[in-house]
Amino acid sequence: MAISELQLPANVTAHAFDSAPQLATGLANDVARRLEAVIASKGEATLVVSGGRSPVAFFEALARQPLAWSKVLVTLADERWVPVEHADSNAGLLKRHLLTGNAAKARFLNLYRSAANLEAAALDADQALAELPGIDALVLGMGDDGHTASLFPNSPDLKEGLxxxxxRRCLPMLAPTVPHQRLSMTRALLATAGFTALSVQGPGKLATLRAALAGADLAEMPIRAFLHDPLDIYWCP
Known part of the structure; x- marks a missing residue:
């Protein structure tokens, strides 16, 4: 099955690649061009990315782009509630694979906050995000359960998050696996992005996407909320 076989809504554009390295390069090129155009018109640009292991190749390809990185603000769509030094920190992942070389000049807004509990950390992050000058480019991923960012099915705050x-700009979220405590941007904030990309790889994720397109229950598969807005899907087998 290929992405061309799916019945995509009119607002969704598909970009198919033959391999993961090609997808990473193609997505990095498109995101860089978006940021470049915004910097040219506004003087600065904001990039929001998702964590996890899947986007590492994309991060490294983007870091090599000759952007005016000092004019770019980078932040995360979601974060595990762990310090940057922790092996599971998305911020730590960015520092190792994206915010390197010339890209280290970018300003980074960390969602993680040291607080008494997850709710207090989310409130603190919510206030920090109030200073975000909009989202110019957003890159999302998708789990096999249909979650995106850390908007997980059955999470207690999911209704508010969607x-x-x-x-709210940021909410505490619970993932079904350890580490289960998360901070996530809400749909209300994510939907303000000028350009939204969804990066998916392999037949498993394509099957998840097909299931998401076939139903309407957002709580069952939160990615469905983003299939109604302008979206560019980047896929490879």
Whole structure:
């Protein structure tokens, strides 16, 4: 099965690649061009990315792009509630694979906050995100369960997290696996992005995408909330 076989909504554009390295390079090129154009018009640009192991090749390809990195603000769509030194920290992942070389000049807004509990950390991160000057480019991933960012099915705050009219920018979220405590941007904030890309690889993720397109229950598969907005899907087998 290929992505061309899916019945995609009119607002969704598919970009198919033959391999993971080609996808990483193609996505990095497109994101860099978006950021370049915004910097040319506004003087600065904001990039929001997702963590996990899948986007590492994309991060490394993007770090090699000859951007005016000192004019770019980078932050995360979601974060595990662990310090940057922790092996599971998405911020640590970015520092190793994206914020290197010339790209180290970018400003980084860390979602992680040291606080008494997860809710307090989320409130602190929410206030920090109030200073975000908009989202110019957003790169999302998708789990086999249909989650994106850390908007997981059955998480206690999911309804608020998926509310397009919600006032929160960041919420505490619980993942079904350890480490289960997360901080996640909400749909209300993520949906403001000028350009949104969804990066998926392999037949398993394509099957998940097909299932998401076939239903309407956002709580069952939160990625469905983003299939109704302008979206560019980057896929390889």
């Amino acid at each position: 509310n397009p009219l919600g006032t």
